Amino acid sequence: xxxxxxxxxxxxDGFGAAADQSLAHPFGSIDQDRLHAWMFDHGDDNAxxxxxxxxxxxxxxxxxxxxxxxxxxxxxxxGWWGEEPPYRAPVFVLTHHERPPLExxxxxxxxxxxxxxxxxxxxxxxxxxxxxxxIAGGAGTLNAYLAAGQxxxxxxxxxxxxxxxxxxxxxxxxxxxxxxxxxxVRGTPHVTHVTYRRASA
Amino acid sequence: xxxxxxxxxxxxDGFGAAADQSLAHPFGSIDQDRLHAWMFDHGDDNAxxxxxxxxxxxxxxxxxxxxxxxxxxxxxxxGWWGEEPPYRAPVFVLTHHERPPLExxxxxxxxxxxxxxxxxxxxxxxxxxxxxxxIAGGAGTLNAYLAAGQxxxxxxxxxxxxxxxxxxxxxxxxxxxxxxxxxxVRGTPHVTHVTYRRASA
Numbered sequence: 206x207x208x209x210x211x212x213x214x215x216x217x218d219g220f221g222a223a224a225d226q227s228l229a230h231p232f233g234s235i236d237q238d239r240l241h242a243w244m245f246d247h248g249d250d251n252a253x254x255x256x257x258x259x260x261x262x263x264x265x266x267x268x269x270x271x272x273x274x275x276x277x278x279x280x281x282x283x284g285w286w287g288e289e290p291p292y293r294a295p296v297f298v299l300t301h302h303e304r305p306p307l308e309x310x311x312x313x314x315x316x317x318x319x320x321x322x323x324x325x326x327x328x329x330x331x332x333x334x335x336x337x338x339x340i341a342g343g344a345g346t347l348n349a350y351l352a353a354g355q356x357x358x359x360x361x362x363x364x365x366x367x368x369x370x371x372x373x374x375x376x377x378x379x380x381x382x383x384x385x386x387x388x389x390v391r392g393t394p395h396v397t398h399v400t401y402r403r404a405s406a
Numbered sequence: 407x408x409x410x411x412x413x414x415x416x417x418x419d420g421f422g423a424a425a426d427q428s429l430a431h432p433f434g435s436i437d438q439d440r441l442h443a444w445m446f447d448h449g450d451d452n453a454x455x456x457x458x459x460x461x462x463x464x465x466x467x468x469x470x471x472x473x474x475x476x477x478x479x480x481x482x483x484x485g486w487w488g489e490e491p492p493y494r495a496p497v498f499v500l501t502h503h504e505r506p507p508l509e510x511x512x513x514x515x516x517x518x519x520x521x522x523x524x525x526x527x528x529x530x531x532x533x534x535x536x537x538x539x540x541i542a543g544g545a546g547t548l549n550a551y552l553a554a555g556q557x558x559x560x561x562x563x564x565x566x567x568x569x570x571x572x573x574x575x576x577x578x579x580x581x582x583x584x585x586x587x588x589x590x591v592r593g594t595p596h597v598t599h600v601t602y603r604r605a606s607a
Contacts, residue, residue, distance in 0.1 A: 217562075217586055217602070218578035219420050236583065351568075361418075365602065367552075369583030377419035382437065382570030385418055390593030397591050397600055401418070401566065 207333060208357035209326070211340035211347050212258045214240050214396075215361060215376050216368035221344035223373040226273055231285065233373060239366045243396030250393045254362065262336025263329040264296040265322075267346030271298045271315065278304045284315065292341075295332040297325040299346060322349050344374035351380045356403065359385070363397040408534060409558035410527070412541035412548050413459045415441050415597075416562060416577050417569035422545035424574040427474050432486065434574060440567045444597030451594045455563065463537025464530040465497040466523075468547030472499045472516065479505045485516065493542075496533040498526040500547060523550050545575035552581045557604065560586070564598040 215221050216235065223233025232240065243251050268274075272282050278300075284290060284307075293312035304317040318325040329338045340350050350356050361376065389400040416422050417436065424434025433441065444452050469475075473483050479501075485491060485508075494513035505518040519526040530539045541551050551557050562577065590601040 218576075218581070239585065363600070365586040365588045367578050367581050367584040367586065369581065375419075377568050380419070380568050380570065383568040384440065385566040385568065387566045387593055387595070387598055390591055390598050392588055392591030392600070394588070397588055397598075399564070399593075399598055 207262075207330065207335055207337055209338045209340065209350070209355055210257075210261065210358045210360065211342075211350065211356045212360045212362065213342055213344060213347055213376055214244070214364055215344075216240060216364055216366055216370075218367050218370070219375045219377070220368045220370050220373045221342065221347075221376055223368070223370050226269060231269075231273055235368050235370060235373065236366060240364050243362060243364060243393065247393065247395045251396060251398070254360070254391075254398050257360065258339070259291055259293070260337070261294060261339035262333030263294050264292050264339050264341045265325050265329050265346070265350075266296060266298055266341040267343050268298060268300045270341060270343045270346065271300075277302045278317075280304065283307060283309070286313075289313075295329070296341070297329050297332075299325055322346070322353070326350070326355060344376050344378070348377065348379055351377070351383075354383075354403065358388075358403075359401045361399045361401070363399065365395065365397070408463075408531065408536055408538055410539045410541065410551070410556055411458075411462065411559045411561065412543075412551065412557045413561045413563065414543055414545060414548055414577055415445070415565055416545075417441060417565055417567055417571075419568050419571070420576050420578070421569045421571050421574045422543065422548075422577055424569070424571050427470060432470075432474055436569050436571060436574065437567060441565050444563060444565060444594065448594065448596045452597060452599070455561070455592075455597075455599050458561065459540070460492055460494070461538070462495060462540035463534030464495050465493050465540045465542045466526050466530050466547070466551075467497060467499055467542040468544050469499060469501045471542060471544045471547065472501075478503045479518075481505065484508060484510070487514075490514075496530070497542070498530050498533075500526050523547070523554070527551070527556060545577050545579070549578065549580050552578065552584075555584075555604065559589075559604075560602045562600045562602070564600065566596065566598070
């Protein structure tokens with residue numbers, strides 16, 4: 206059965222990004238190298254978790270995940286991932302600014318959705334068919350879907366460092382009190398992978 | 407070699423207690439049953455971790471961990487644990503108010519330390535001898551020792567629920583950016599145990 210999954214890398218104190226995001230520093234002043242070392246420097250140790258992130262039939266992401274811009278689109282901007290992004294599936298980008306779909310190499314097409322998270326999820330479900338839909342982040346977008354009770358499986362990748370941040374994008378911010386069901390946990394030297402399922406209603 | 411350990415139970419969003427602590431609700435409005443179910447309702451599943459918490463030669467705790475009072479001591483108050491507390495060792499309570507030592511049954515003696523966290527830790531180290539010193543909480547006290555770089559082994563017990571709190575006692579609050587070394591992780595149905603060591607200087 207098709208489910209909605211979500212992955213996020215956080216510091217031990219729960220941050221997915223700092224508040225001061227920019228083109229040069231898309232995750233802001235959080236130590237991005239430490240946050241993602243498990244994936245980029247130690248992918249062999251964490252191959253199953255890396256593969257699981259991309260094993261979806263469609264993706265939903267927030268505007269900041271695609272672009273650091275706040276205003277209307279710079280139509281020359283084609284995302285952080287180069288001409289062949291790793292998604293290889295439709296990606297629905299939440300935004301307030303219309304933009305035509307952007308077809309990339311390798312099967313990824315970015316669709317820009319201006320009618321809200323619920324509509325984006327519906328479109329992603331339809332595009333994914335029998336496959337899963339993945340909420341690709343950032344934390345704010347993920348928290349919105351968690352608050353709405355729409356994430357079936359949440360995979361938290363806890364990087365082993367304290368960010369030292371006072372503010373930023375924190376996993377679970379604004380999410381109401383919710384029980385979770387831990388279904389898997391695995392540690393490697395550079396990350397702790399914790400998988401939660403939504404408690405049955 | 408004797409080391410300084412610390413244990414804390416937190417929600418998935420990192421809270422060890424809510425801000426509104428009281429005698430009736432020493433952890434405030436956080437869901438205390440969910441926070442501690444792994445220990446009190448499912449201790450058999452988590453026997454090793456429960457035993458490790460109490461395996462120290464001396465303990466340090468914050469004032470709120472001993473008593474919810476803010477002013478001078480009510481000398482009739484003898485802690486939350488009845489006449490035979492589980493510590494069975496000297497416990498050094500950080501406070502601004504002097505009070506004579508309080509000898510309980512079973513080997514626990516509460517000592518009230520008014521000259522600060524460093525002095526309390528020194529006294530605990532001396533009392534523990536070859537055994538470990540345990541920082542028993544709460545989160546504020548633990549964060550002070552973490553910020554000072556004095557915790558050698560931190561054991562975080564993540565209970566599977568989102569607290570829904572906006573404010574409260576959060577693990578790592580005020581702790582500067584710090585790398586951690588994850589040395590063990592174990593999941594049971596009601597908790598995820600993550601053990602960190604301090605990175606070598």
